Amino acid sequence: MNGDMSKKKPALSFQEILKIIPQRFPMIMIDKVIDINSESLVAIKNITGNEFFFEGHFPAIKIFPGVLLTESMAQATIILFNNSGQDMDSNLLPVLYHTDVRFKEVVVPGDQLMIQITMLKKVEGSAIVEAIATVEEKVVAKGKLTFTFKEL
Amino acid sequence: MNAEKIINIEKVRAIIAEVLEVEIDEVKAETDLVEELDADSMMALEIMATIEKEFRVKIPENEIQNFTTLDAIIKIVEKEMR
Numbered sequence: 686m687n688g689d690m691s692k693k694k695p696a697l698s699f700q701e702i703l704k705i706i707p708q709r710f711p712m713i714m715i716d717k718v719i720d721i722n723s724e725s726l727v728a729i730k731n732i733t734g735n736e737f738f739f740e741g742h743f744p745a746i747k748i749f750p751g752v753l754l755t756e757s758m759a760q761a762t763i764i765l766f767n768n769s770g771q772d773m774d775s776n777l778l779p780v781l782y783h784t785d786v787r788f789k790e791v792v793v794p795g796d797q798l799m800i801q802i803t804m805l806k807k808v809e810g811s812a813i814v815e816a817i818a819t820v821e822e823k824v825v826a827k828g829k830l831t832f833t834f835k836e837l
Numbered sequence: 838m839n840a841e842k843i844i845n846i847e848k849v850r851a852i853i854a855e856v857l858e859v860e861i862d863e864v865k866a867e868t869d870l871v872e873e874l875d876a877d878s879m880m881a882l883e884i885m886a887t888i889e890k891e892f893r894v895k896i897p898e899n900e901i902q903n904f905t906t907l908d909a910i911i912k913i914v915e916k917e918m919r
Contacts (some may be wrong), residue, residue, distance in 0.1 A: 780881045806886035808898045811879060813886045831883055 695729075696721045697764065704769045706760050707778060711737050714757040715800075718764060725803045726765040730757045734794035749792035753756055753825050757814035761802045762830055766812055769804065777810070777834035786828030796820045803820070810834045844914055848891065856883045867912055884910070894918050902904045 697718035698716075706715070720727040732749050739747040763779045792798060799819045806813040811833040819828040854861045857874050870876040876884075879905040885896055888910070894917050904910050 783883065806882065806889065808882060809903065811882055813883060831879060833879060 691717065694710065695719055702760075702764060706763050708760060712756065713760070714753055715760045715764070718761075721765065721768050723769045725801065726761055726763065726768070728757070728761040728800045728802070730800065731796040732794055732796045732798060734791055736794075739794065747794050749794075749796070749798075750825070751786070751788045754788070754792060754798070754818060755781075755786050755830070757798060757800055758786070758814075758818065758826075758828075758830055759784075759832065761800045761831065762812065762814050762816070762832060765802050765804065765814070766807075767819075769807060776836055778837050779832055780835050780837075781830060781832045782811075783831040786826055786830070788826045790820070790823060790825040792818075792820060793827055796825075798825070803827070839908060844892065844911060844918065846907075849888065849911060849914065852887045852891065853907060853910070855885055856880050864907055867906050870905060870907075883887065888914060892918065 696718040699716055701714070702715055702718065706713070708714070714730055715728045716724060716731050718728045734747060738750060738753065742748060742750050759781055766779070797820065801817045801819070803815045804812060805815055811831070813829060813831045815829055816827065817824060850861055850864050853870065855862045857870065857876055857880060859874055863874060868874060868878055878901070881901050884904060887895070889896055892914060894914060896913060896917050900913050903913060
């Protein structure tokens with residue numbers, strides 16, 4: 686899963702991701718998926734200084750918000766869930782139930798986030814995953830997410 | 838017989854208390870996790886996943902509805918570890 690991925694065709698392109706996740710601008714927090722099977726996934730999110738939230742987070746120093754890093758993990762999980770043989774009813778929306786994420790390093794413009802998701806437990810309509818986010822192979826955040834599908 | 842020795846009841850109690858965010862003392866053998874400790878189905882799933890990992894056991898998905906008390910959970914885990 687390491688090494689130069691820049692010239693490889695992604696497992697899922699940005700356009701293909703949009704067919705899976707319900708989020709839209711400005712809340713799309715995954716750019717591509719580079720590796721995926723039924724139990725795990727590796728996704729990429731490029732952080733640029735042009736993103737809307739940097740205007741206020743913060744005015745003087747630009748730091749990628751931890752909640753959006755968690756959102757990246759959650760969206761990657763939706764894609765993994767979709768790939769694990771679960772029926773995704775279009776009337777159901779994926780929502781987080783519980784997150785337990787530690788943030789080890791700040792993420793700033795120019796960083797490339799690599800998000801690795803591993804399925805810990807999956808039942809009908811719900812899952813618990815382990816998520817690890819790295820920048821240049823250094824762990825910037827890791828934790829567990831529990832999410833479920835809800836009719837809203 | 839051996840299963841009882843393998844399962845650390847205090848460990849299961851600690852897992853339940855951690856997921857439900859209650860004191861360990863509040864989780865007694867017959868305490869109703871839903872009625873008395875406000876557990877919901879997702880918490881039951883988290884308890885199940887943690888137990889599976891901790892005890893290296895696979896619990897069938899349909900058993901989740903029987904995760905009602907510490908005693909009930911221990912019985913299910915013992916059954917699956919046999």
